[in-house]
Amino acid sequence: MAPLVDLDGVWGEPTSTLDWCEENYVVTPYIAEFWNTISNISMIIPPLLSLYYISMCKVERRFYWSCLAFLSVGLGSWCFHMTLLYEMQLLDELPMIWGSCVFLYAFYESNAKPKSHNYPLAAALLLYAVAVTFIYILTKDPIFHQAAYALQVFxxxxxxxxxxxxxxxxxxxxxxxxxxxxYTAGFVLWVIDQSFCSQIRQARSDFPVPAVLQLHGWWHIFAGLGTHGHIMFSCHLRNQYLKRNPTVWLQGILPFVSLPVKKN
Known part of the structure; x- marks a missing residue:
């Protein structure tokens, strides 16, 4: 049974401004939040697979950047939950802001002319990311970061x-x-985990499989799948506009977009 108190591990006392509901160093002394860490696989494997598949379709570079941005969030979140160090927290949270700017650019240019570049939109998104980064580093206020990220999601x-x-x-x-x-399902679980942490910790201590009640880990899984779905939706929408006849296919639970191969 998972204890209701945090234990000590190799990374020492947390220096991050956030410490989530999972008890620290329960599974191994080398990973602060074990389940919150390994659940980031849902934000690492999908973008790697996406990079491989879209490379065969020769889509626009914005979608390669979207996959790389998504991957950076997964790797940063892995490092953050593994260590609970402030530097690793920034490695998780700042890529969320910068990566969402990449998503926004690709999505808002879904019906732009081929080979066009919207420099005013790119400049505005860059300014937003720089401003949020600067303010967040100064204030260290997680609420500010969450609000800035929520604005991008909206x-x-x-x-x-x-x-x-x-x-x-x-x-x-x-x-x-x-x-x-x-993504909505993941957000609901994130809110529940934030709002009822003490009750969830108590329930985990009595539950035969406590990992099932690691709701922040489930947030990673559902948000990761939802984000992957958004990148594929954006890619499909864009290539549909370009009349490249995109199709959607499934590999397990992961959808991907493919394009007809041009014959010589």
């Missing part, structure tokens, strides 16, 4: 609804629902 949701309901672009209904439902 921007992605607004753009998705605009494309589907108002602009009526051709889109994949499966990818749209996949990304929205999974």
């Amino acid at each position: 921007g992605l949701i607004f753009r998705g609804l605009y494309c589907v309901l108002i602009n009526k672009q051709d889109f994949s209904a499966f990818l749209f629902v996949y990304s929205i439902v999974l």
